[in-house]
Amino acid sequence: MALKRYQRYAEELTALIRGGQLAPGTRLPSVREASRARRISPATAFEAYYLLQARGLIESRPRSGFFVRAMVKPAPARGGSAPPRSRHVEVSDLVFEVLEATRRAGIAPLGSAFPAAELFPLRQLARALSIGMRRLDPTRIVEDLPPGNERLRKQIALRYALSGTRVSPDEIILTNGAMEALTLSLQAVTQPGDAVVVESPCFYAALQALERLRLKAVEIPCDARHGIDFAALCTALQRPDVKACWLMPAFQNPTGTSMSEAHRRDFMRELQRHGVPLIEDDVYAELYYGARPLRPLKSFDTSGLVMHCGSFSKCLAPGYRIGWVAGGLRAPEILRAKMMTTLSNAVPSQQALAEYLAHGGYERHLRRLRRVLARQHDIAARLAARHFPAGTRFSSPEGGYFLWVEFPEGVDTLQLHRQALEHDINIAPGQIFSATRKFGNCMRLNFGHPRDPRFEPAIRTIGELAAAALRTR
Amino acid sequence: MALKRYQRYAEELTALIRGGQLAPGTRLPSVREASRARRISPATAFEAYYLLQARGLIESRPRSGFFVRAMVKPAPARGGSAPPRSRHVEVSDLVFEVLEATRRAGIAPLGSAFPAAELFPLRQLARALSIGMRRLDPTRIVEDLPPGNERLRKQIALRYALSGTRVSPDEIILTNGAMEALTLSLQAVTQPGDAVVVESPCFYAALQALERLRLKAVEIPCDARHGIDFAALCTALQRPDVKACWLMPAFQNPTGTSMSEAHRRDFMRELQRHGVPLIEDDVYAELYYGARPLRPLKSFDTSGLVMHCGSFSKCLAPGYRIGWVAGGLRAPEILRAKMMTTLSNAVPSQQALAEYLAHGGYERHLRRLRRVLARQHDIAARLAARHFPAGTRFSSPEGGYFLWVEFPEGVDTLQLHRQALEHDINIAPGQIFSATRKFGNCMRLNFGHPRDPRFEPAIRTIGELAAAALRTR
Numbered sequence: 035m036a037l038k039r040y041q042r043y044a045e046e047l048t049a050l051i052r053g054g055q056l057a058p059g060t061r062l063p064s065v066r067e068a069s070r071a072r073r074i075s076p077a078t079a080f081e082a083y084y085l086l087q088a089r090g091l092i093e094s095r096p097r098s099g100f101f102v103r104a105m106v107k108p109a110p111a112r113g114g115s116a117p118p119r120s121r122h123v124e125v126s127d128l129v130f131e132v133l134e135a136t137r138r139a140g141i142a143p144l145g146s147a148f149p150a151a152e153l154f155p156l157r158q159l160a161r162a163l164s165i166g167m168r169r170l171d172p173t174r175i176v177e178d179l180p181p182g183n184e185r186l187r188k189q190i191a192l193r194y195a196l197s198g199t200r201v202s203p204d205e206i207i208l209t210n211g212a213m214e215a216l217t218l219s220l221q222a223v224t225q226p227g228d229a230v231v232v233e234s235p236c237f238y239a240a241l242q243a244l245e246r247l248r249l250k251a252v253e254i255p256c257d258a259r260h261g262i263d264f265a266a267l268c269t270a271l272q273r274p275d276v277k278a279c280w281l282m283p284a285f286q287n288p289t290g291t292s293m294s295e296a297h298r299r300d301f302m303r304e305l306q307r308h309g310v311p312l313i314e315d316d317v318y319a320e321l322y323y324g325a326r327p328l329r330p331l332k333s334f335d336t337s338g339l340v341m342h343c344g345s346f347s348k349c350l351a352p353g354y355r356i357g358w359v360a361g362g363l364r365a366p367e368i369l370r371a372k373m374m375t376t377l378s379n380a381v382p383s384q385q386a387l388a389e390y391l392a393h394g395g396y397e398r399h400l401r402r403l404r405r406v407l408a409r410q411h412d413i414a415a416r417l418a419a420r421h422f423p424a425g426t427r428f429s430s431p432e433g434g435y436f437l438w439v440e441f442p443e444g445v446d447t448l449q450l451h452r453q454a455l456e457h458d459i460n461i462a463p464g465q466i467f468s469a470t471r472k473f474g475n476c477m478r479l480n481f482g483h484p485r486d487p488r489f490e491p492a493i494r495t496i497g498e499l500a501a502a503a504l505r506t507r
Numbered sequence: 508m509a510l511k512r513y514q515r516y517a518e519e520l521t522a523l524i525r526g527g528q529l530a531p532g533t534r535l536p537s538v539r540e541a542s543r544a545r546r547i548s549p550a551t552a553f554e555a556y557y558l559l560q561a562r563g564l565i566e567s568r569p570r571s572g573f574f575v576r577a578m579v580k581p582a583p584a585r586g587g588s589a590p591p592r593s594r595h596v597e598v599s600d601l602v603f604e605v606l607e608a609t610r611r612a613g614i615a616p617l618g619s620a621f622p623a624a625e626l627f628p629l630r631q632l633a634r635a636l637s638i639g640m641r642r643l644d645p646t647r648i649v650e651d652l653p654p655g656n657e658r659l660r661k662q663i664a665l666r667y668a669l670s671g672t673r674v675s676p677d678e679i680i681l682t683n684g685a686m687e688a689l690t691l692s693l694q695a696v697t698q699p700g701d702a703v704v705v706e707s708p709c710f711y712a713a714l715q716a717l718e719r720l721r722l723k724a725v726e727i728p729c730d731a732r733h734g735i736d737f738a739a740l741c742t743a744l745q746r747p748d749v750k751a752c753w754l755m756p757a758f759q760n761p762t763g764t765s766m767s768e769a770h771r772r773d774f775m776r777e778l779q780r781h782g783v784p785l786i787e788d789d790v791y792a793e794l795y796y797g798a799r800p801l802r803p804l805k806s807f808d809t810s811g812l813v814m815h816c817g818s819f820s821k822c823l824a825p826g827y828r829i830g831w832v833a834g835g836l837r838a839p840e841i842l843r844a845k846m847m848t849t850l851s852n853a854v855p856s857q858q859a860l861a862e863y864l865a866h867g868g869y870e871r872h873l874r875r876l877r878r879v880l881a882r883q884h885d886i887a888a889r890l891a892a893r894h895f896p897a898g899t900r901f902s903s904p905e906g907g908y909f910l911w912v913e914f915p916e917g918v919d920t921l922q923l924h925r926q927a928l929e930h931d932i933n934i935a936p937g938q939i940f941s942a943t944r945k946f947g948n949c950m951r952l953n954f955g956h957p958r959d960p961r962f963e964p965a966i967r968t969i970g971e972l973a974a975a976a977l978r979t980r
Contacts, residue, residue, distance in 0.1 A: 065809075065811075075809075076809040076810065077809055080809065080810060080811045080836070083811075083836065084678075084811060084835075084836060084838070087836065087838075087839045088677075088838075088839050090839075093840075094836050094837070098782075099782075130843065130846075133846075136649070137649050137650075137652065148649075151645035151646050151648055152645060152646075154645075156645050160637070160640040160641065163636065163637075163855055164633070164636075164637045167633040167636060168633065172624035172625060172629050173623075173624050173625075175624055175825055175826045176609070176610050177610075178826060179610065204561075205557075209849075210849040210852075210853075211849060211850055211851070213847075213849055213850045214848060214849045214850075217847075217848050217849075226699065239847065239850075242847040243847060243848075245847075246844065246847050246848075309571075309572075336538075336548075336549040336550050336553065337538050337549065337553060338538075338553045338556075338557060352648055353648045353651060353851070353853070353854030353855075354853055354854065354855065355849070355850075355851060355852065355854075362557075363553070363557060363560065363567050364567070365557070365560075365561075366560045366561050366563075367566075370603065371719065373603075373606075374686075374690075374712065374715040374716060374718075374719050375686065375687060375690050375716075375719075375848075376682075376683040376684060376686055376690075376828070376849060377683070377684055377686045377687075377712075377828075378684070378826070378828060379683075379828065379853075380683075380826070380827055380828040380829075380852075380853035380855065380856045381826030381827065381828075382636055382826075382827065382853065382855045382856055382859065383853045383855055383856070386855065
């Protein structure tokens with residue numbers, strides 16, 4: 035097929051950039067210059083640049099023009115166990131590359147962040163949505179403005195009570211998923227340049243939020259066997275530039291590990307001693323395999339330092355985008371920030387969940403979901419043990435749907451990610467979970483798709499690719 | 508009713524702060540100190556401080572403790588027509604005070620930012636919502652991830668085509684209302700400390716966004732008679748620290764004025780000459796009274812500089828929280844920022860609007876809505892002329908549902924706002940629309956509640972209060 039004019043121009047530039055003739059930082063001709071020189075319309079030149087931007091090859095800088103971007107750098111050697119240093123974060127390019135792959139139709143979703151949609155009571159939710167919207171008095175839509183629907187906030191406070199945590203509905207602010215709760219909380223307690231303690235590996239969205247807010251990450255090691263390095267965590271609080279911690283003490287993403295109850299108590303005491311606020315990302319709280327939920331750090335907090343973030347996206351209603359934060363002392367600031375950024379949550383989603391939680395058999399759904407995930411975990415652990423090369427270690431989560439896999443040194447999971455894509459398998463390479471490109475031999479494995487027949491063959495293929503990598507090194 | 512312990516402590520502190528014994532900036536005892544000194548539990552002391560925070564009397568500073576806040580300052584004398592200066596913005600306290608009042612049940616909503624809910628086809632939307640959710644293949648929820656539902660983006664692109672604007676669906680990113688679109692666009696082109704050109708008076712949420720992102724506002728005068736000062740606007744582009752403009756060229760909030768088509772063309776040329784990006788806030792675009800829509804500045808843009816922001820909140824589906832930005836050259840950065848902050852829009856809202864726009868009689872609804880608002884405008888203008896004091900000027904909007912009222916000097920609309928509240932009337936005083944507390948004699952009047960019997964009596968009461976203020980000055 036013949037290329038259009040703008041595509042031709044874009045392809046020529048792409049070749050020059052990829053070939054290195056146009057080095058990173060080079061300024062491209064302006065739209066006007068290009069249009070004059072090539073006798074194309076400005077709109078055509080603009081479309082070419084638009085395409086190159088979308089490909090991540092160039093960037094526009096306000097009032098200066100278009101510049102060739104720096105390419106994704108190769109991974110540095112693994113960091114070993116040097117003491118945690120803080121750095122500005124730049125992980126997004128890689129994350130977006132990986133996320134994009136999860137959206138390809140027909141791909142085995144082992145790198146996905148979501149469990150299978152069929153695990154959720156979507157039909158009951160849709161019914162609750164219809165009922166809620168029918169009952170809604172249109173003149174009272176304002177009541178769903180921040181902090182959000184009161185019935186729903188009361189239901190959330192009730193669930194806190196079940197885990198022994200005293201949270202008032204007034205302290206709860208509904209957000210567009212936990213992601214917004216986390217970002218607003220972070221903004222409430224930090225300024226650009228501050229340092230924030232995070233786990234390493236760490237949920238990539240946390241790293242992206244730090245990058246975006248120009249914060250430094252103090253990475254505390256966390257491994258498949260022992261979870262977070264507790265001594266290093268406590269030591270980090272002494273740094274005067276540390277203005278917050280952002281942790282997932284339950285079924286951490288990506289490692290699946292949890293902090294023990296004794297450590298929770300001790301750490302909360304340390305936080306209070308140093309006056310450091312904690313953003314407790316607890317979106318997997320309901321997905322425990324055991325008899326009882328873990329007690330959130332929030333439940334030990336007597337100073338209002340903990341901003342506890344939750345969500346229905348992983349346990350009930352993916353796509354409804356209802357998360358929340360129980361903001362403690364920072365609730366008023368978070369509420370204002372919410373009103374200043376996205377104003378309000380979608381009313382249909384709020385009404386649906388308020389209705390469902392009041393009548394919908396949430397407990398029954400959760401019991402079933404926990405049972406399914408626990409069984410899936412056993413299957414995944416057995417398959418990993420069977421198919422992955424000798425010397426591979428993996429975590430033993432007690433909740434959630436992620437396994438953290440540490441292959442022997444010599445397996446490059448970014449390479450593995452690209453090879454697996456050719457077999458229509460998506461994995462999440464370890465590097466996306468670090469601001470410093472660590473974990474080059476690790477991956478996060480999603481086992482939350484019980485009915486997917488591709489799961490076992492995919493595990494086998496990954497094992498073969500990893501074994502081949504070890505043989506040829 | 509007997510006060511609880513924490514309430515007693517909070518009331519004592521409130522009295523001391525209000526009485527001035529605890530001056531702004533004073534550090535309060537820590538939770539620990541207070542608990543020891545008053546023999547109350549730390550949780551009780553914490554609750555007292557929480558209450559004081561919610562009242563806006565104290566603030567917590569990370570790692571330092573609790574401090575008495577500075578009170579809302581009285582209005583300075585009006586600025587006259589000095590050349591625009593830029594300043595850091597602090598308008599939120601006042602805005603939140605006014606917004607809070609709009610949520611009181613039973614209040615006449617003349618200060619509201621929303622038109623009446625009964626103007627919208629809420630039942631048809633609810634039906635579209637049910638149909639959309641029933642049809643949704645749960646395994647394809649990922650397709651509603653950013654940039655958002657493709658059917659809906661195509662419908663939006665079609666509407667652009669109607670106003671003569673070429674926008675590709677690929678350039679459109681769905682957001683949680685226009686507010687998020689505006690914030691993301693602003694973040695895509697500015698750094699803290701940069702200056703942004705805005706109208707003055709200006710939609711307060713724009714000022715809040717600048718405040719939050721630590722940007723400076725360059726305020727360009729805009730009055731009820733002549734709209735924006737076009738010469739001053741073009742001059743401002745020469746400032747090297749100006750990194751963006753944020754304007755509402757159609758039915759501006761709060762003045763209701765619009766930029767002429769000739770000025771649009773000229774201004775777009777100026778923007779291109781200086782390479783300054785424009786955030787075109789066009790949320791009232793569909794609410795024109797005339798025969799045809801205004802052509803957005805975006806339609807004259809050949810360099811991709813315009814980020815055009817729209818929304819369904821004001822013309823179709825309040826509470827659904829579906830806005831968008833057609834991001835031009837910045838679309839890729841805005842898309843990433845969206846994924847990093849709130850991830851995705853609510854799927855039910857996206858499905859409902861995609862379904863409604865495809866089948867729902869949107870054009871018919873809009874024609875009716877425009878007719879109702881045009882008629883309401885005539886009524887409002889007639890009532891204002893009859894009941895407001897001689898010398899009062901007001902704008903002649905050609906779309907939307909706001910009238911900008913400039914009372915004679917001597918009417919203090921902040922005072923008027925507080926008096927009106929005693930009569931269960933809410934108005935939007937001029938000061939909330941300025942970073943520098945200008946417009947002390949102005950107010951924005953919402954006439955978008957055609958069935959509200961309180962409208963005429965409210966106008967009369969406001970007129971009487973204003974007249975009384977003029978007599979006693």
